[in-house]
Amino acid sequence: IILGATKPTISVKSDLDIISPNADGFKDSVKFSLKVSAFNKIKSWSLKIIRIGPKIERTFAGLGNPPETVSWFGEKDDKKPLPDRQYSYTFEVDDEAGNRVSSLLKPITIDTTKPQIQVVVQPNIFSPNGDGYKDEASFALSYKDKSPAARWKLEIENGKKKVIKKFDGEGSLPVALTWDGKDEDGRTLKDGIYNYLLSAEDTVGNKMITFRQTFKIDNTPPEVRLSADPILFSPNADGEKDTATFLLE
Ligand SMILES: [Ca+2]
Ligand SMILES: [Ca+2]
Ligand SMILES: [Ca+2]
Missing domain, CATH: 2.60.40.4070 (Immunoglobulin-like)
Incomplete structure (x- = not known):
């Protein structure tokens, strides 16, 4: 057997950056597309969902070539739902020659919260x-x-x-x-x-x-009734009825 030192090349893509896994049929899961091209046979693969910390919350893994796609509904390994927040994911493969490659961390967010x-x-x-x-x-x-x-x-x-x-x-x-x-x-x-x-x-x-x-x-101007007290006045400074008081009702 000839084992090459050429490392596999891999890529992972998600169809969504944010999911709302609340079972309403709209954006409840993310589909990761996994790609590998390798000189040597692939021994195993994994796709991990990680919380900053870091803590691995969900691992999908298997022997041999990975599946083309993996769907994630926002669950932990124990199948319980993860809380709303941003997570990261990474894809990794090992080949039979002992080469390991991992993808860079990319963000994926769970959001089931109303604005x-x-x-x-x-x-x-x-x-x-x-x-x-x-x-x-x-x-x-x-x-x-x-x-x-x-x-x-x-x-x-x-x-x-x-x-x-x-x-x-x-x-x-x-x-x-x-x-x-x-x-x-x-x-x-x-x-x-x-x-x-x-x-x-x-x-x-x-x-x-x-x-x-x-x-x-309110487009209606207020009805203003004007009344004066006294009704008749004589502003001639003779001290008799020189001022009037106007009342706005
Ligand atoms: Ca949803
Ligand atoms: Ca939201
Ligand atoms: Ca007006």
Whole structure:
């Protein structure tokens, strides 16, 4: 038998960088593709999932050539689920000549956590009647998660919880959205109490929705009744009824 000193060359690739192993059918596992080309026969192989520390949490291994793919559902060796965090993986083979090669560590993240999201409107009473005073409202949005946002939606509902205006998008959320108080058909909304709520989804399908919050549209100028006391006055500095007190009700 001639045993060559030529080391095997190997590669490993994953189809996802982040998984959400929560059995909802969306990104629940990662598929690692393993490749080996070797002069000598392969004696054994392993694929290890490692937590920084380091601690080996999951080992896939066998004798001879590795399979083309290995799927991992975020479990430990005892099949229990691992907690959300970033892990690393490495692929290793030994050939029969005693050569060992290992791939560089690459990251793989488990994320089954919903994003933390918030929305606040300013001001929460406004009058979109074009008089230049409080005609617009601004929604401040925030998103916090291990994974980036995949999509988001801000909905404005009338008192009957019917959506009358919607802002949405893919990818990161805008920091703020300005709204002119018009509905989807461009009509200025009537006076009343409205709801707003934000929903967002991370790239591995974890969804979050905020509680309903309210704001008020008030386009009606306040009715001001002016009354004076006394009704008749004579500001001639004679000390008699020289001043009047105006009352705004
Ligand atoms: Ca999932
Ligand atoms: Ca998440
Ligand atoms: Ca106004």
